[in-house]
Amino acid sequence: MFFASDNGSGVAPAILAAMTRANDGYARGYGADDAMVRVRDEIRRLFEAPDAAVYLVATGTAANALAIATYCPPWGAVFCHTTAHIAEDECGAPEFFSGGAKLILVDGPHGKIDPEAMALALEKTGSGGVHGVQRGMLSITTVTETGTVYTPAEITALTTLARAQNLPCHLDGARFANALVVCGATPAEMTWKAGIDVVSFGGTKNGCMGVEAVIIFDPAKAWEFELRRKRAGHLFSKHRYLSAQMEGYLADGLWLQLARNANLMGARLATGLAQIDHVSLVHPVHANMLFPEWAIGTHARAEAAGAVYYPFPAPKGRERARLVASWSTTEADVDALLAVLRG
Ligand SMILES: Cc1ncc(COP(=O)(O)O)c(C=O)c1O
Numbered sequence: 001m002f003f004a005s006d007n008g009s010g011v012a013p014a015i016l017a018a019m020t021r022a023n024d025g026y027a028r029g030y031g032a033d034d035a036m037v038r039v040r041d042e043i044r045r046l047f048e049a050p051d052a053a054v055y056l057v058a059t060g061t062a063a064n065a066l067a068i069a070t071y072c073p074p075w076g077a078v079f080c081h082t083t084a085h086i087a088e089d090e091c092g093a094p095e096f097f098s099g100g101a102k103l104i105l106v107d108g109p110h111g112k113i114d115p116e117a118m119a120l121a122l123e124k125t126g127s128g129g130v131h132g133v134q135r136g137m138l139s140i141t142t143v144t145e146t147g148t149v150y151t152p153a154e155i156t157a158l159t160t161l162a163r164a165q166n167l168p169c170h171l172d173g174a175r176f177a178n179a180l181v182v183c184g185a186t187p188a189e190m191t192w193k194a195g196i197d198v199v200s201f202g203g204t205k206n207g208c209m210g211v212e213a214v215i216i217f218d219p220a221k222a223w224e225f226e227l228r229r230k231r232a233g234h235l236f237s238k239h240r241y242l243s244a245q246m247e248g249y250l251a252d253g254l255w256l257q258l259a260r261n262a263n264l265m266g267a268r269l270a271t272g273l274a275q276i277d278h279v280s281l282v283h284p285v286h287a288n289m290l291f292p293e294w295a296i297g298t299h300a301r302a303e304a305a306g307a308v309y310y311p312f313p314a315p316k317g318r319e320r321a322r323l324v325a326s327w328s329t330t331e332a333d334v335d336a337l338l339a340v341l342r343g
Contacts, residue, residue, distance in 0.1 A: 001307040001337045003269075005205070006175070006288060006326035008308075011245075012207035012258055018248025019209070019241055027240040031056070035243035042250050043201070043213060048188040053222035055214045056242040057234045060085070060174045063200035063212040065093035066232060068139060070216070070225045071168040071198060074099035076136020077125050079118060079162070082107045083145040085172060094139075097232060102133045110283045111144030115157045122165055138162035142190075143175040146282075147266075147289030149182045152194045159195025169195055174202035174212070177259035178287040192217045203249050207258045207327045211245040258327035262288035265325035265334050272338035279341065288325045293318050298341060305340040 002008050011019075027033040040054040057063050064086050072078055078094060080086055082105040086094045095101055106121045108114030118138075126134040140158060142150045159169045171191060173179065176199070180190055191199050198221075201213040216222055229235050236242055249255045266288040273279045278295035291312065299311055299319050314320035325334070 001302075001305070001333055001340070003307065003309040003323040003325065003329075003337065005310075006262060006324050007205050009207070009326035009328040011209045012248075012254065012327060014251070014254055015208055015245055015248040018244045018251070022240050022244030029237045029239055030235055031239045033240040033243050035240055035247050039213075039243050039246045039250070042247070043215060046187050046250070047191060047215060048186070049192060049215070049217055051217075051219045053216040053219050053225065055216075055225060055229060056211055056236075056239070056246060057214065057229065058210045058212070058236065058242065060172070060200060060202060060204065060212050061090045061093050062229075062232060062234045063214050064139075064170070064172050065090060065097040066225060066228050066234065067170050067198045067200055067214050067216075068094040068101065068137065069097035069099070069228055070221055071170065072098050072101045072136040073134070074101060075134055076101045077104045077133045078102070078136050078139050079104050079106050079113070079121055079125075080139040081105070081111060081113050081141065081144065083111055084139065084141055085145060085174065086139055088145070097228065101136055110148045111141070111146030112148060112150055112154065113140060113158055115161060118158055118161050122161060135165050135167055137168045137170060139170040139172060141172040141174070142179040143287045143289060146291060147287060148284055149179045149286040151183050152185045152189045155190065155194040155196065163195055168197040171196045171199045173199050175205055175259075175287065176201050177206050177255045178263055181256055181259050181263060182286050191215070203246055203255070205326070206249075206255060206262065208245045208249050211242045211249075213246060259288075262325050262327050262329065265329040265331070266290060268331060268334045269323060269325060269338070272334065273341070276338070276342055282320060290323045291320065292323065293320045294341065295319070298343075301343060302337070302340050307337055307340055
C-alpha cells in the first residue's frame with residue numbers, strides 16, 4: 001500500500017535490462033554515446049520535430065530550471081500556477097539558474113492556470129517601465145500538481161495569450177506520459193502544435209531510475225542549453241546510463257504502457273473511494289494522483305495497517321491525503337487500501 005509518490009516505485013525491468021546491456025564494453029562520455037543518437041532520433045520522431053534539440057538530465061528540477069534559464073532573462077517574470085512544482089518544490093532553482101527571474105503565481109481551479117487570471121497577470125506585469133520585472137515566459141505543468149490534465153485546447157488558450165506578448169512557453173511534463181494517454185493527443189499536439197517551445201519530458205516517475213529529457217523545438221537555443229547544463233553540473237560523464245534508460249523507456253511504447261497502468265490504478269482507487277460514505281475527492285481524478293478527504297481517524301487506521309502516503313492540510317474536522325499510483329501499483333495494492341479506508 002505504497003501511495004506516497006510514483007518515484008517510490010522501482011525501475012521497470014525492461015529499463016533495468018537496457019542499462020545492463022549498456023554496461024557492456026565502452027562508450028564515449030558526455031552525451032556522445034551512440035545510444036544518445038538513437039534517443040534523439042526517437043524523440044524527434046515521436047514529437048514530429050525533426051530539428052528538435054534533445055538533452056538528458058537526471059532530475060526534473062534540473063530539466064525545469066535549465067529550460068527556464070534558457071528562455072527567461074534575469075529580469076523576466078515566469079508566469080506559473082500557484083501550486084507549480086517550480087514555485088513550491090524546487091528550492092528556488094529556476095530563479096537561481098535564470099539569474100533571478102521572478103515567478104509570478106497565477107491561480108486557477110484544480111491546478112490549471114485560469115486564462116482570465118493569466119491575461120490579468122500579463123497586463124499587470126512589466127507596465128512600470130524599468131522599475132519592474134518584464135514579462136518573461138509561461139510555464140505550465142501537466143499532469144498538474146493537483147492531478148488534473150490540460151487538454152491541448154486548454155494549453156493553446158494559455159500559450160496564445162503568452163505568444164501575443166512574444167513570450168516563450170515551457171511545459172513541465174514530469175508526468176508527460178500520464179497526461180498524454182489521458183488526453184488522447186499526440187506528443188506534437190500536446191506540445192509544439194499547442195504553442196509549447198520547450199518540454200521537460202519525465203522518465204523518473206514512470207519507471208526510469210533517474211532521467212528526464214529536455215526537448216527544445218527551436219534548435220537555435222540548443223547551444224545555450226548545452227552550456228547551461230554543463231555549468232550546472234548536469235552534463236553526465238557516464239552519460240550512456242541516462243541514454244540507456246531513455247532508450248529502454250521509449251522502446252515498444254513502454255512509456256505509454258507504464259503510464260496506462262498508473263492511471264488505471266488511479267481510476268480504480270477513485271471508483272472505490274467514491275463508494276465510501278465518509279470520503280470525497282477534492283480534485284477531479286484525471287490520471288494517477290488523487291486528493292481524497294475523509295473522516296478524522298482514517299489516517300491513524302491507514303497508518304496502522306501499513307499504508308504509506310502524504311497527509312495534506314485539511315479543513316477542521318476532516319483529513320486530507322495525496323495518493324499517487326505508479327507503473328508498478330497492482331489491483332491488490334489498491335483493493336487493500338480501499339478495504340482499510342472502508343474501516
Ligand atoms: C510536476 C513535477 N515537476 C518536477 C518535479 C521535479 O523532479 P525531481 O524531484 O526529479 O527534481 C516533480 C517531482 O516531484 C514534479 O512532481
